Amino acid sequence: xxxxxxxxxxxxxxxxxxxxxxxxxxxxxxxxxxxxxxxxxxxxxxxxxxxxxxxxxxxxxxxxxxxxxxxxxxxxxxxxxxxxxxxxxxxxxxxxxxxxxxxxxxxxxxxxxxxxxxxxxxxxxxxxxxxxxxxxxxxxxxxxxxxxxxxxxxxxxxxxxxxxxxxxxxxxxxxxxxxxxxxxxxxxxxxxxxxxxxxxxxxxxxxxxxxxxxxxxxxxxxxxxxxxxxxxxxxxxxxxxxxxxxxxxxxxxxxxxxxxxxxxxxxxxxxxxxxxxxxxxxxxxx
Amino acid sequence: xxxxxxxxxxxxxxxxxxxxxxxxxxxxxxxxxxxxxxxxxxxxxxxxxxxxxxxxxxxxxxxxxxxxxxxxxxxxxxxxxxxxxxxxxxxxxxxxxxxxxxxxxxxxxxxxxxxxxxxxxxxxxxxxxxxxxxxxxxxxxxxxxxxxxxxxxxxxxxxxxxxxxxxxxxxxxxxxxxxxxxxxxxxxxxxxxxxxxxxxxxxxxxxxxxxxxxxxxxxxxxxxxxxxxxxxxxxxxxxxxxxxxxxxxxxxxxxxxxxxxxxxxxxxxxxxxxxxxxxxxxxxxxxxxxxxxxxxxxxxxxxxxxxxxxxxxxxxxxxxxxxxxxxxxxxxxxxxxxxxxxxxxxxxxxxxxxxxxxxxxxxxxxxxxxxxxxxxxxxxxxxxxxxxxxxxxxxxxxxxxxxxxxxxxxxxxxxxxxxxxxxxxxxxxxxxxxxxxxxxxxxxxxxxxxxxxxxxxxxxxxxxxxxxxxxxxxxxxxxxxxxxxxxxxxxxxxxxxxxxxxxxxxxxxxxxxxxxxxxxxxxxxxxxxx
Numbered sequence: 001x002x003x004x005x006x007x008x009x010x011x012x013x014x015x016x017x018x019x020x021x022x023x024x025x026x027x028x029x030x031x032x033x034x035x036x037x038x039x040x041x042x043x044x045x046x047x048x049x050x051x052x053x054x055x056x057x058x059x060x061x062x063x064x065x066x067x068x069x070x071x072x073x074x075x076x077x078x079x080x081x082x083x084x085x086x087x088x089x090x091x092x093x094x095x096x097x098x099x100x101x102x103x104x105x106x107x108x109x110x111x112x113x114x115x116x117x118x119x120x121x122x123x124x125x126x127x128x129x130x131x132x133x134x135x136x137x138x139x140x141x142x143x144x145x146x147x148x149x150x151x152x153x154x155x156x157x158x159x160x161x162x163x164x165x166x167x168x169x170x171x172x173x174x175x176x177x178x179x180x181x182x183x184x185x186x187x188x189x190x191x192x193x194x195x196x197x198x199x200x201x202x203x204x205x206x207x208x209x210x211x212x213x214x215x216x217x218x219x220x221x222x223x224x225x226x227x228x229x230x231x232x233x234x235x236x237x238x239x240x241x242x243x244x245x246x247x248x249x250x251x252x253x254x255x256x257x258x259x260x261x262x263x264x265x266x267x268x269x270x271x272x273x274x275x276x277x278x279x280x281x282x283x284x285x286x
Numbered sequence: 287x288x289x290x291x292x293x294x295x296x297x298x299x300x301x302x303x304x305x306x307x308x309x310x311x312x313x314x315x316x317x318x319x320x321x322x323x324x325x326x327x328x329x330x331x332x333x334x335x336x337x338x339x340x341x342x343x344x345x346x347x348x349x350x351x352x353x354x355x356x357x358x359x360x361x362x363x364x365x366x367x368x369x370x371x372x373x374x375x376x377x378x379x380x381x382x383x384x385x386x387x388x389x390x391x392x393x394x395x396x397x398x399x400x401x402x403x404x405x406x407x408x409x410x411x412x413x414x415x416x417x418x419x420x421x422x423x424x425x426x427x428x429x430x431x432x433x434x435x436x437x438x439x440x441x442x443x444x445x446x447x448x449x450x451x452x453x454x455x456x457x458x459x460x461x462x463x464x465x466x467x468x469x470x471x472x473x474x475x476x477x478x479x480x481x482x483x484x485x486x487x488x489x490x491x492x493x494x495x496x497x498x499x500x501x502x503x504x505x506x507x508x509x510x511x512x513x514x515x516x517x518x519x520x521x522x523x524x525x526x527x528x529x530x531x532x533x534x535x536x537x538x539x540x541x542x543x544x545x546x547x548x549x550x551x552x553x554x555x556x557x558x559x560x561x562x563x564x565x566x567x568x569x570x571x572x573x574x575x576x577x578x579x580x581x582x583x584x585x586x587x588x589x590x591x592x593x594x595x596x597x598x599x600x601x602x603x604x605x606x607x608x609x610x611x612x613x614x615x616x617x618x619x620x621x622x623x624x625x626x627x628x629x630x631x632x633x634x635x636x637x638x639x640x641x642x643x644x645x646x647x648x649x650x651x652x653x654x655x656x657x658x659x660x661x662x663x664x665x666x667x668x669x670x671x672x673x674x675x676x677x678x679x680x681x682x683x684x685x686x687x688x689x690x691x692x693x694x695x696x697x698x699x700x701x702x703x704x705x706x707x708x709x710x711x712x713x714x715x716x717x718x719x720x721x722x723x724x725x726x727x728x729x730x731x732x733x734x735x736x737x738x739x740x741x742x743x744x745x746x747x748x749x750x751x752x753x754x755x756x757x758x759x760x761x762x763x764x765x766x767x768x769x770x771x772x773x774x775x776x777x778x779x780x781x782x783x784x785x786x787x788x789x790x791x792x793x794x795x796x797x798x799x800x801x802x803x804x805x806x807x808x809x810x811x812x813x814x815x816x
Contacts, residue, residue, distance in 0.1 A: 117379055129390070140376070143421050147421075151658070154663070155663035155664045156663075156666075158655070158657075159656070175666035175667070175676075176666060178666060182711060186711055187373075193339055193367075194369065194374065194376075194377060197336060197339060197366070197367035198387060198391060198436060199361065199363045199388050202361040202392065203391065203392050204393050205393065206396065207396070209396045210400065284416075284417035285380075285417055285418055285422070286418065
């Protein structure tokens, strides 16, 4: 089934997932975020490498161990380090914080994959048509810049004689930077001329909006907002609560918890119905 | 359509005028080819016809568009302008947005843009790449996209400033064919400034030849060719091969301007026989002495390479011996692995990544300099002089005060001596290549690797450059030349090898190689093979 979703629907979706992930430091919320994040990862055909897993583990380990050194909150003292208490609660806090970070990183990759430049443009385009243009030019320029730098590196290496010692390496890098600067300026002049040649600045710019709201976009947007409202209701009513300091405690509140977590689960997974369209888009871009 | 009356122009700060008293008329639907040596003022003249791009300076005379005088404050979306650099002219990151860009600037509404871009994509066969990232397009595709996104604005006149100078000859020909189609189907008026005249010269309705800011000759292509050839103008080297080749045989009258015209001539066979005889008498197709005497400068054995596990193999069990003290040209289509092969020889791709393949050099013969495709990537200094000296300062200082000038003169690069104080980016494309070569030669390499060195060079520069390569191989250097430019390869190569899908299919003496090939050969051979 091909379900097309409007850029604004995507925008609302990501804002809500990320807001909830960052505000509720609840293990169940984290688990749902991680699970749905990994499903997205698979849908977007990104490879999960050993490097990713090791990186995430290292981040988790580092932040977990380091937090009790910074923060002495918590009632369960494990031992004293240089006269400061090293507590179990602070360990848990560190672990949760690191988990939120890992999930946020995972989701930021998904965000950047789905929210391509044209989606951002569509979200902010009509009102900020010039800003939008600058944005798309920046998006074009970055890959160009890094490609050019790579070429300059290779060109210098190819000339024969790789730099010896830090002094030469430093001087070469400095010159490469200058070279990039000249190149960028030179590039900019031509682009400016090309823009003028195609009528830039001759009238008030419009923005070419290619997207239409379909029934699916509206329904999914409403469902996402509905789920968000349900989570808020559950939270205000005392559900989905957890506490770390001074003791670690997860409040269990049957009905409200079930409502909140189910709503978050649905919220995270619902837009996946559009996975086919996303994959097609990705294929067509390259 | 366009009228230019007594136009003169001097750039602000310049001592000499760039345009002197130019008068010219362009009729609707006409195809005008503007040619002349580098710096003759053709780009300036084109810019004067597009008010948005009028350069700053002092001008006298008038430019009229549809009988109305135009100045720097006018806006003429009907007149499209396409420049050299495909990369830099693309403004946005997606193909559809690039097409829409011009219309957005004119304040056109979304639904109109939608229809117009669909229409133009269908006509220009951009449907498949409509959603693509512009970075994923090749140079030729980018240039076509720029023209398409100019055409979408309803343009009636297309001004093109050396649009193919950064493209390989195959992409360039495709671009010209496509331009021709545009003209035939829409009656677009085209003014094209170009120095690659091989394919396009005979197609123009009128050719205008400029030198030092003045129009020296204009008229039908044959007439201009006649003027240039009979006046022994240096620029006549840029004329199509067939024009130059048959000029003497036709006793200096009515030069052919295209291969089609030549082959249609009733006495073509007799003429071709005459030219062939003259050519074989004059040709000294001897492989240089050192090449025959010595062994290989580089030996590649079973080299295979792919950029990563997911992309196709670029080099496929390639074995090749590069003879020392000779120039070996490696030719082949786009993506056949030519540049990758050079990177393997240069060591930029290490041997251990070549799936067990071996790259061998004779004892102490590993001093390699490699001129990569985009020569501007070599330039890190403020002036041409500093650029030449960079990295070899010790050698230059030891050589005395006028070392650089002597060095340039000895190597036939004296054209650079006039520009020593300029910024490398201010040189013309051909001069930039020369500067790259100078940098390479100062490192005194045993092996010179050149990747498409003639990009952006005009015919005169190419001839000089071919001479330089010949001289270097005579002195014992080994040159490996990767190029699409077969005419250039024939001028300077001793051996030629064809790379096809990552394999070397044939390697033999260059003259035999080009004489035996039917399709993939020089313009001269195409003209003389009956």
